[in-house]
Amino acid sequence: MRTEGRAKRLPRAVRERQIMDAAVDVFSRLGFHAASMDEISEVAGISKPMLYAYLGSKEELFATCIRREATRMMEAIATGVEPDQEPDVQLWSGLRAFFGFVGENRASWLVLHRQASNQGGPFAVELTDMRSRAVSLVAALLTQSTKAPATKLEAESLAAALVGAGESLAEWWLDHPEEPAGVVAARLMNLVWMGFGDLVDGNVWHPPSRR
Numbered sequence: 001m002r003t004e005g006r007a008k009r010l011p012r013a014v015r016e017r018q019i020m021d022a023a024v025d026v027f028s029r030l031g032f033h034a035a036s037m038d039e040i041s042e043v044a045g046i047s048k049p050m051l052y053a054y055l056g057s058k059e060e061l062f063a064t065c066i067r068r069e070a071t072r073m074m075e076a077i078a079t080g081v082e083p084d085q086e087p088d089v090q091l092w093s094g095l096r097a098f099f100g101f102v103g104e105n106r107a108s109w110l111v112l113h114r115q116a117s118n119q120g121g122p123f124a125v126e127l128t129d130m131r132s133r134a135v136s137l138v139a140a141l142l143t144q145s146t147k148a149p150a151t152k153l154e155a156e157s158l159a160a161a162l163v164g165a166g167e168s169l170a171e172w173w174l175d176h177p178e179e180p181a182g183v184v185a186a187r188l189m190n191l192v193w194m195g196f197g198d199l200v201d202g203n204v205w206h207p208p209s210r211r
Contacts, residue, residue, distance in 0.1 A: 028107035069108040070130035076101040095185040103181040135159045
């Protein structure tokens with residue numbers, strides 16, 4: 001139950017963070033349509049008029065949450081990568097950072113992946129932007145670590161495959177939370193590195209010629 005004086009004066013940045021934290025919690029539990037601004041204001045401990053004044057409509061608030069959580073995730077991955085290490089360690093550190101973020105911020109991933117995907121429309125644009133940023137980051141890592149020269153298109157296509165695999169495994173993991181983050185990351189590492197390891201060394205498979 002709300003107590004008097006809960007919505008005390010705070011710096012705008014602090015208040016907005018408080019609102020978005022509450023919104024991510026509510027959206028992840030209830031979904032976009034079932035979530036109400038009344039519920040979000042209650043969890044945030046502020047009045048509904050103040051909620052609208054700070055971050056606008058429910059649609060605007062949801063889009064802002066997607067952008068913030070996507071930025072947090074990308075920053076976690078970029079910070080987690082060890083660029084001075086061997087290529088396999090770079091990839092492993094990036095995967096570990098990704099699954100570490102998902103494991104510690106399951107509400108964020110639910111909003112980013114399940115809720116944003118289900119709503120489509122303008123929210124799908126936000127999700128596409130997040131994927132593009134992830135693909136660009138992975139493509140840059142692959143380009144830097146591959147001995148054989150790779151075109152931008154080749155690097156981006158391989159990065160897109162890895163990002164897609166990571167999203168699918170993270171989605172599966174949400175339904176199997178008993179699995180440790182390191183174990184899940186290691187499974188994907190073992191799946192992809194058997195192929196990427198050869199590519200990094202310049203060994204490429206070619207389909208058999210048909211006559």
